[in-house]
Amino acid sequence: MTRFEALTGVRVRESYLSSDDAQFAALRTGAASDWDIVNPSLNGAWRYVKAGVLKPLDLAKIPTRSQMYPPFASTDKVKGQNGATYAVPYLWGLNPIVYRTDKIQGEASYATLFDPKYKGQLAMRDYALEAIAIAALHVGVPRERVFALNASELAEAKKALVAQKPLLRTYWQTIGDLTNLFATGEVACAFSWRVPYDELKGKMPVAMAKPKVGIMGWCDCFAMPASISDEKAELGYKFINYLLGPDYASQIAEKGNYATSSSIIRDTLSKEKQADIFVDDLSVMDSFLWPIAPDNYAEWLKVWNEVKAS
């Protein structure tokens, strides 16, 4: 941020939010009047667009956008019905399977998480949305439909999860919780975030797997509130342009182990670094799966709790 401030003479002030829900609520109720840039998730952007709280963007004012990876540049999730673009994806990552290479044979896959051979060494996140989607993938529901299951597919997924339950050591709650489970040897394979891998590589033989059948990702976007003034909007474009540029991408790759949505610095990175931030093999983007809560999510919660209480 200091770099951007030096370049433009503008001071960036940050507000912190507890969740996407809180941000959405603030925009809806007008509590966000002093924000010029907001941060919706790629999956949740549609409700901001639908509610009309975002400004349609003039993409010509974001030249660095030209080097964005195609899945981010072409995504419909940030577009309104009128075809206008309301948000720009800029930071993303994957939720891999993390596993101990000394305890799991071969590369882990979603099937590993349902394999009786590893009874007592597995963990799933205590999160209906992801758990049910993974079970659906496991029972053969195609990737495009795992967040829009029909009743019989939901029942199939539930059956798989009930069968999986006795194989699990526990359901993890927070990523610190899961890291602790790996570190203390309770768990050898889990549907995860990358954090335990980063924390524990070098201390124990851990690896990340990115199943081809579908890999869940997260992606943050930048957008401007609909009410922003023209003058501030010009600065907003500069800011977005900066975040998609080489400066920010290098820093975040180095310090945060994350990739931006732009390919701008990819070729200057070592193979190792590319692998670390998931851009060594770009075919991974063909398996992207963006979690999105279905309309009947309360139904999913019921199923998930029936699994947990079974």
Added chain:
Amino acid sequence: MTLPPRLRREHLAVPVALLFGLGSLAPIVVLAVLSVFRVDDFDLVPAVSARTWIELAGTPIYAVLIGKALLSGAATAVSTALMGYPIALALRRLPPSLKGPALVVLLTPLYTGEVVRIYAWRVTLGAEGLVNSALQALGLTQSPLTFLLFSPFTTGLVLAYNNAPFMILSLWVAAETVEPRLIEAARDLGARPLDAFFRIVFPLTLPGLAAGVFTVFTLAAGEMLTPSLLGGTSGATAMALIENLFGTAFDWPMASALALALLAALFAVAAAGAALVLLSRSARAVLWRAP
């Protein structure tokens, strides 16, 4: 300072009582109102809809989770009472100079944060934890006992540990008021220690036991962190479901209905228990004796 004659000392309780009453009633009213609203595209729409209550009555999982909360509360109340009596009676016999330090020690578990305690339990009970390492080093077990952590056993143990101080405190205070000469007289007249306990100490400490039971029951029934972080795959709770319904699912009406149902169930069980205890002969003897 003298108070105006019409204002009696008891009236000093009124402001706090009002605050307490409103503070408990207002959220219940809000929940009741929300429970009949509709949700439309992430908007709460005022309406009078019975949807949530019909669903609540027709879906077994809600009843199962509420039942689980009641059971967990009751089991914790019983286990803390069983271990609380011997400790409370021992504390009662301490010399007065040691009672202060004993109180401090008794409350020690409450000084540390809950999350810190949870991770400490993991270090203690885990597969590579203290207990398992000790058992294996002594040759008592060949492989780690996995039920020690992430099982209903763990939840029960930790809930009992966390709530024991509340129970012991109530029992201790009640035990202090038992006239020692009554016990001596009973023993002189030939009562064995257990007889003396059940015929003298237990009846006279019943109000203390009741206070402890209700405190522990409510605290344990509403616990969410301990079951979810230490109970393993058996850690589902109504509280966690309510949180999920309020959050990602954005089904505030359903969350409100479930919260109210849980509250009603807890209240019903606690009230029935209270009536049972407080109307007993011995409790009446203690509570309604002349001042």
